[in-house]
Amino acid sequence: MVSSRAARKRKQLLAAILGFGFMLIVLLPFLWMLLASFQPEADLITLPPFPFRSTTLYLDNYQIALSYKPFTNAILTSIAVALVTTGLVMSAGALGAYALARLRFRGRETIFKSIMVIYMLPGLAMLIPLVIVMKILGLLDSIPGLIMAHTVYILPLMTWFLVGIFEGVPIEIEEAAQIDGRSKMGALRRVIIPLSISGFFLITVFCFVLSWNELMFAKVVGIFRVKMLQPAIFEFLSPTSVTYSTLAAASMISSLPVVLLAIILQRYIIAGILKGAVK
Amino acid sequence: MIAVFIVFPLVYSLYLTFNSFSLRDLVPTFVGLGNYFKTAQDKLFIAALTQTTYFTLLTMLTGIPLAIGLALVLNEDFPGRTLARVCLLIPWAMPPITVAIMFSYILNTSFGVVNFLLRSLGLTATSITFFGDPNLALNSLVLINLWKITPLYAIIFLSALQNIPSEVVESAKVYGANAVRRFTTVTLPYLRPTVVVIAILSGLLSLQVFDIIISITNGGPGFKTYMLYFYAYKVTFDWLDAGYGATVSYIVTAISVIFALLILRYRRTR
Numbered sequence: 072m073v074s075s076r077a078a079r080k081r082k083q084l085l086a087a088i089l090g091f092g093f094m095l096i097v098l099l100p101f102l103w104m105l106l107a108s109f110q111p112e113a114d115l116i117t118l119p120p121f122p123f124r125s126t127t128l129y130l131d132n133y134q135i136a137l138s139y140k141p142f143t144n145a146i147l148t149s150i151a152v153a154l155v156t157t158g159l160v161m162s163a164g165a166l167g168a169y170a171l172a173r174l175r176f177r178g179r180e181t182i183f184k185s186i187m188v189i190y191m192l193p194g195l196a197m198l199i200p201l202v203i204v205m206k207i208l209g210l211l212d213s214i215p216g217l218i219m220a221h222t223v224y225i226l227p228l229m230t231w232f233l234v235g236i237f238e239g240v241p242i243e244i245e246e247a248a249q250i251d252g253r254s255k256m257g258a259l260r261r262v263i264i265p266l267s268i269s270g271f272f273l274i275t276v277f278c279f280v281l282s283w284n285e286l287m288f289a290k291v292v293g294i295f296r297v298k299m300l301q302p303a304i305f306e307f308l309s310p311t312s313v314t315y316s317t318l319a320a321a322s323m324i325s326s327l328p329v330v331l332l333a334i335i336l337q338r339y340i341i342a343g344i345l346k347g348a349v350k
Numbered sequence: 351m352i353a354v355f356i357v358f359p360l361v362y363s364l365y366l367t368f369n370s371f372s373l374r375d376l377v378p379t380f381v382g383l384g385n386y387f388k389t390a391q392d393k394l395f396i397a398a399l400t401q402t403t404y405f406t407l408l409t410m411l412t413g414i415p416l417a418i419g420l421a422l423v424l425n426e427d428f429p430g431r432t433l434a435r436v437c438l439l440i441p442w443a444m445p446p447i448t449v450a451i452m453f454s455y456i457l458n459t460s461f462g463v464v465n466f467l468l469r470s471l472g473l474t475a476t477s478i479t480f481f482g483d484p485n486l487a488l489n490s491l492v493l494i495n496l497w498k499i500t501p502l503y504a505i506i507f508l509s510a511l512q513n514i515p516s517e518v519v520e521s522a523k524v525y526g527a528n529a530v531r532r533f534t535t536v537t538l539p540y541l542r543p544t545v546v547v548i549a550i551l552s553g554l555l556s557l558q559v560f561d562i563i564i565s566i567t568n569g570g571p572g573f574k575t576y577m578l579y580f581y582a583y584k585v586t587f588d589w590l591d592a593g594y595g596a597t598v599s600y601i602v603t604a605i606s607v608i609f610a611l612l613i614l615r616y617r618r619t620r
Contacts, residue, residue, distance in 0.1 A: 082426065082529075083426060083427065083428045085425035086423050086427075086428045087429060087430065089419075090423050090424060090426075090428060090434040091430065091434075092432060093420060093434060093436050093437065094430075094437050096441055096497070097437040097438075097441055097497075097501065097527065098437060098440070099453050100438065100453065100456055100497075101444075101452070101453075101454070103453070103456060103463065104448075104452045104455065106454065111418060112447075115455075115461070116460075116461045117356075119466055119470075121546075143531060148565065154602035163471045164385075184490065184614060185357075188607060188610045188611070188614070191604055192371070192603050192607070192610075193557065193558050193579055193599060193602045193603055193606055195582055195583060195586075195595075195599040195602070196359070196360060196363050196557070196596075196599045196600060196602070196603045197359045197360065197363070198597065199359075199363055199366065199474050199586055199592055199595060199596050200358070200359040200360075200362035200363050200366065200596075201359055201387060202373075203373075203376065203592070204362075205374070206373075206376065208392065223359070230381055254592045264549065280443060284444075284445040284446060284447070286441075286445075286446060286447060286560070286561045286565075286585065287560055287561070291587055301446075304445075304447050304448075304451075305447055305564070305565055306449065308447075308450075308565055315451075315455050318451050319451070319453075319455070321446065322445070322448040322451045322452070323448075325445055325447070325448060325471075326443075326444050326445050328444050328449045329442055329443045329444065329445065333439040333442070333443035334436055334439070334440070337438075337439050341435060341438070341439070341440060341505055
């Protein structure tokens with residue numbers, strides 16, 4: 072008994088060391104970048120490469136980034152596009168998922184399966200024709216165009232997740248709501264979504280993160296007049312003269328909302344993934 | 351409505367593969383299977399195909415054991431476990447561009463901290479050019495991709511681990527199986543379905559790696575980090591040859607569909 076307890080302690084210690092090592096691997100690059108964003112460029116490109124020489128708080132990088140008009144515009148564009156896309160995807164996705172989860176109609180299985188296959192397809196197969204259609208319709212390089220591109224890109228995956236979530240709501244509760252005189256729409260809005268609110272919320276966050284982080288669609292659809300944040304930062308990355316200090320600040324600003332969301336909601340996100348994976 | 355929005359582009363894409371079609375003038379010329387024959391003689395296409403295969407296999411073979419190991423560690427009860435679990439999500443949530451900038455700074459040849467440490471510890475005589483060395487660039491990209499994606503797989507493995515009935519593990523203990531034997535005879539068989547799903551998922555995601563390529567190496571040095579998906583993008587939007595680009599992306603699509611059907615099939619048989 073004593074030896075097994077000692078073995079248990081050893082095992083815990085080993086897990087703690089390995090777990091700590093993992094945390095270092097994940098956090099160090101991030102912290103390194105965070106520190107670098109508070110240093111003048113000259114301090115970043117000298118040896119030894121430790122970006123924490125100056126002890127005073129150096130905020131110029133953020134000032135430069137935030138006073139650069141194209142950059143702040145890109146932030147606003149990204150916020151607008153990600154929010155509207157999330158709204159559209161969640162409303163269309165909720166309706167579609169409700170139909171797939173509850174209504175019995177011909178071809179339901181086929182649609183469900185094709186949604187799953189489609190969400191696994193590379194986005195490019197969708198992007199090329201989308202760009203051509205947008206060019207004809209004059210939607211290229213406009214905010215509606217960006218929203219449309221992201222909606223089409225993200226919708227299948229989210230619908231697929233929502234079907235799984237809605238199926239978790241017991242059908243009897245919904246039938247009771249319908250007996251009480253609610254329509255199907257009413258049942259969806261007043262019963263199903265509230266009952267699966269944590270999952271629903273999780274998918275909403277996921278959707279926002281996807282739209283915020285997406286590069287290819289955003290880069291191809293928004294060219295001159297409107298630009299989202301990720302492609303804007305990408306453009307700062309010129310191969311000849313990279314200024315790491317402002318880049319660090321810009322990329323910290325761009326990862327702030329999504330990383331914060333991930334940290335604040337980690338409990339729900341992990342629980343959601345765990346639940347989803349069980350099925 | 352969803353079907354129209356999504357199926358139409360796919361069908362239209364397929365139509366494009368039979369045409370020579372420039373994004374400049376948008377006039378399609380029918381060339382039949384010409385685009386498909388072109389891939390067979392296209393040296394760059396073949397290089398991209400080889401590199402994609404290499405990248406996919408390497409990511410799968412290193413990522414899955416790493417993710418299982420990580421899940422096993424995080425399944426233990428140790429102080430700081432909650433914090434470690436928070437760390438699982440950070441790489442996933444970070445924008446790929448940020449990840450790219452971060453690693454190109456840390457792994458920089460002249461003033462990157464990794465090279466500095468390697469040199470000071472006497473492990474290497476000269477700096478390693480992680481992204482400039484033709485033999486190394488693709489491996490460096492695999493490394494970055496692993497950093498971003500392995501924690502997510504670890505979460506999924508973690509859920510699989512928690513579904514193993516504890517009685518089974520206990521009885522194995524009673525019969526005197528040591529930790530290694532318990533892992534190979536009890537844990538691993540329970541994890542097998544998850545391994546299959548993750549392997550397919552990892553294959554799918556590797557096929558579509560794009561952001562880190564374009565923002566770190568842009569396909570270089572030479573064409574050593576061209577992968578199919580990236581190549582299709584270049585052909586379409588930089589060289590404006592939408593017909594051929596659609597063909598290459600359709601080949602990627604065909605491979606993805608095979609992966610997707612594998613997952614569906616696997617779920618049904620389970």
